[in-house]
Amino acid sequence: xxxxxxxxxxxxxxxxxxxxxxxxxxxxxxxxxxxxxxxxxxxxxxxxxxxxxxxxxxxxxxxxxxxxxxxxxxxxxxxxxxxxxxxxxxx
Amino acid sequence: xxxxxxxxxxxxxxxxxxxxxxxxxxxxxxxxxxxxxxxxxxxxxxxxxxxxxxxxxxxxxxxxxxxxxxxxxxxxxxxxxxxxxxxxxxxxxxxxxxxxxxxxxxxxxxxxxxxxxxxxxxxxxxxxxxxxxxxxxxxxxxxxxxxxxxxxxxxxxxxxxxxxxxxxxxxxxxxxxxxxxxxxxxxxxxxxxxxxxxxxxxxxxxxxxxxxxxxxxxxxxxxxxxxxxxxxxxxxxxxxxxxxxxxxxxxxxxxxxxxxxxxxxxxxxxxxxxxxxxxxxxxxxxxxxxxxxxxxxxxxxxxxxxxxxxxxxxxxxxxxxxxxxxxxxxxxxxxxxxxxxxxxxxxxxxxxxxxxxxxxxxxxxxxxxxxxxxxxxxxxxxxxxxxxxxxxxxxxxxxxxxxxxxxxxxxxxxxxxxxxx
Numbered sequence: 001x002x003x004x005x006x007x008x009x010x011x012x013x014x015x016x017x018x019x020x021x022x023x024x025x026x027x028x029x030x031x032x033x034x035x036x037x038x039x040x041x042x043x044x045x046x047x048x049x050x051x052x053x054x055x056x057x058x059x060x061x062x063x064x065x066x067x068x069x070x071x072x073x074x075x076x077x078x079x080x081x082x083x084x085x086x087x088x089x090x091x
Numbered sequence: 092x093x094x095x096x097x098x099x100x101x102x103x104x105x106x107x108x109x110x111x112x113x114x115x116x117x118x119x120x121x122x123x124x125x126x127x128x129x130x131x132x133x134x135x136x137x138x139x140x141x142x143x144x145x146x147x148x149x150x151x152x153x154x155x156x157x158x159x160x161x162x163x164x165x166x167x168x169x170x171x172x173x174x175x176x177x178x179x180x181x182x183x184x185x186x187x188x189x190x191x192x193x194x195x196x197x198x199x200x201x202x203x204x205x206x207x208x209x210x211x212x213x214x215x216x217x218x219x220x221x222x223x224x225x226x227x228x229x230x231x232x233x234x235x236x237x238x239x240x241x242x243x244x245x246x247x248x249x250x251x252x253x254x255x256x257x258x259x260x261x262x263x264x265x266x267x268x269x270x271x272x273x274x275x276x277x278x279x280x281x282x283x284x285x286x287x288x289x290x291x292x293x294x295x296x297x298x299x300x301x302x303x304x305x306x307x308x309x310x311x312x313x314x315x316x317x318x319x320x321x322x323x324x325x326x327x328x329x330x331x332x333x334x335x336x337x338x339x340x341x342x343x344x345x346x347x348x349x350x351x352x353x354x355x356x357x358x359x360x361x362x363x364x365x366x367x368x369x370x371x372x373x374x375x376x377x378x379x380x381x382x383x384x385x386x387x388x389x390x391x392x393x394x395x396x397x398x399x400x401x402x403x404x405x406x407x408x409x410x411x412x413x414x415x416x417x418x419x420x421x422x423x424x425x426x427x428x429x430x431x432x433x434x435x436x437x438x439x440x441x442x443x444x445x446x447x448x449x450x451x452x453x454x455x456x457x458x459x460x461x462x463x464x465x466x467x468x469x470x471x472x473x474x475x476x477x478x479x480x481x482x483x484x485x486x487x488x489x490x491x492x493x494x495x496x497x498x499x500x501x502x503x504x505x506x507x508x509x510x511x512x
Contacts, residue, residue: 009285010116045117055377055399056102056119063275065394067380085278086114 003031003076006083014039028059029072031082046084058085093157094131098122098298101400109155111215111290113297121397122298124155128345137317137348147203147306153342154207154306155299161213162235163206167306169193171314174463176430181450185460187320188427189311191467192435197234197258198468199227200307200332207303208292209235217290218242223280224293225273225328225389226255227467232292233262244289246276251388254471272383274394293329301397304332308339311462312349319343319354320462322410322455324446326438327358327367328390330397332466337404355410357455358401359445361385361420361437367398368412371405378402386417386475387437389467411454415444421479423447424469434469442466 005021012019021038025031029051036043048054051072059066060083066074076082098107102120113122135152143149147167148160172188191200205228212220221244222232229245236243243264247256248271259266269276277294284291292300312319319340325333337356343349360368363385366378378398383391395401405412415423424440427433435443446463449455469476486492 008281010114010119013116045119054119056114056121058394060278065274065380068382083278085281086119 002078003080003082005031005035006081008084008086010086011042011045011084014041014045025076027072027076028061028066028074028082031076032059032072056086059083060085093155094126094128094135094152095155095157096125096127099125109157109215109299111217111295113295121400124298124302126153128342131346135346135348137313140313140348147206147303147310150306150309153302153309153339155302156207156210156214158210158214160206160210162209162239163202165195166202166206167194168310171311171462172431172433174431177427180426180430181447181457183450183457183461187311187315187460187462188431188433188465189307189462190433190465191307192433192439192465192469197227197230198471199231200304200464200466201228201231202235203306204228204300204303204331205231205235205292208290208296208300209239209241211296211299212241212290212292213239215290219244219287219289221245221280221283221289221291222293223247223273223277223291225391226251226258226471227389228293229259229264229266230255230262230471233259233264233266236264237262244283246280246283248273248276248388252472252474254473255389258471273392274380277392277394277396293331297396301331301335304335305339305342307332307464308336309343311336312340312343315460315462317349319349319352321352321459322355322357322449323462323464324357324359324442324449324455325464326390326442326466327360327398327401327412328392328395328438330367330395330399330401332464333358334397334400334404336464337408354408356405356408357410357445357449358405358412359442360412360414361387361390361441362414362416363387364391364393365412365414366393367395367401368414370398370402371412376402385420385437387420387441388472389436390438390441411449413445413448413452413454415441415448419444419448421475424476425479427465428469433465435465436467436469436472437475438467439465439469 100115100120101123103118145168170190174186174188178186194202219242245264249268284294344351364383366381380394383393420440423444
């Protein structure tokens, strides 16, 4: 299943400037693990420890925050749009 | 001349030069302006501040600008008002209102953050500024950008109060209403800042922008006679102002300008959007985002950027958090108007309602000094009191008709709120 993952500016240094990466996976967690495997250094940026995202990493599936869904267990289907967004903005 | 050292990540402490970035590229933590406090000692004094004009730039030594201020030269220095009628009504000894409903030129605390952000945007060479806003920020950005000659794009949720929409449009910005709530607007603005390279004041200029909020705390201290109130109640939306009031108090303590009396800071939220207060009560650092549902639209931010730091500041200061229902908010708006002659918006109603609850629950002792932070003006949100006020009678221009009205009023013996009540 092909899913588009949007990479925010601060992480593009790891993806050689690429802003959208196509990945395979059945859950958000699986997808992010795959992303981590593909780009060196990504794991440390996304995860505090396995299964726990860093405090300031927000992940959205089709515009919905995964904290309103099933967090890293949130299922992914073909054509879904996943965004990684740094939390610190606004207010 | 500036005392700024640079930017530093609050989490992993990586240093950055001053530029339009707000997130640490290593850990996504927020970047914070760092100052050389040692160099300030003996130079930044009560006298050096008092010698400057009465606007928010009198504290410029503690603000992140290197050039002359380009916005907000008449902003700030709002009243710190002793609220004697409210004191009597609530049975407390010493209560103050820090009243940013009178801030110039768009009547909210946002002038403080925007004045710094606009000055910084010009310093960094931007020609376009923008914001994600629940209304007040958009008003302020539009006004200050107009006078500074910058292009402005202001983004708001689609369902804001008319006063807030028109209050931006009048200044001629490009306004875009986004179909979603503030958190959706905010997220879009992160992507806009990335793509267009504009200065989105509360996104990529956020480290500088938030520093402007400190002037709210500096003014409270100076106007109170270079002392700190023992209890300060502050509304929480995105979480900008509360940690900055805490920081302001502690910078003044560090510089020896005020005595450290252990000032406690309290977070006030609407019941329908209380993720920070919920975390404080539960003893959690983690903020669980919520979908806002409250009349207090200006503080309806379900995923607060600095929520974590609000919890930290409240905890470190020994304060607490409280929330208020929509009914309590409207009642508090009316109470403030009828006791002190101040018409605030729902954010201010929330703060006063929460202050009252904190007093009644014994969290805030009645015999200690209390400061209530009023951050916005009720004229922008007339909708929220509509239906809560008695409609005025319409009569023929005859004295008898007027007599009938007066007799009716006397018969009803309405409860008078405030002094003597």
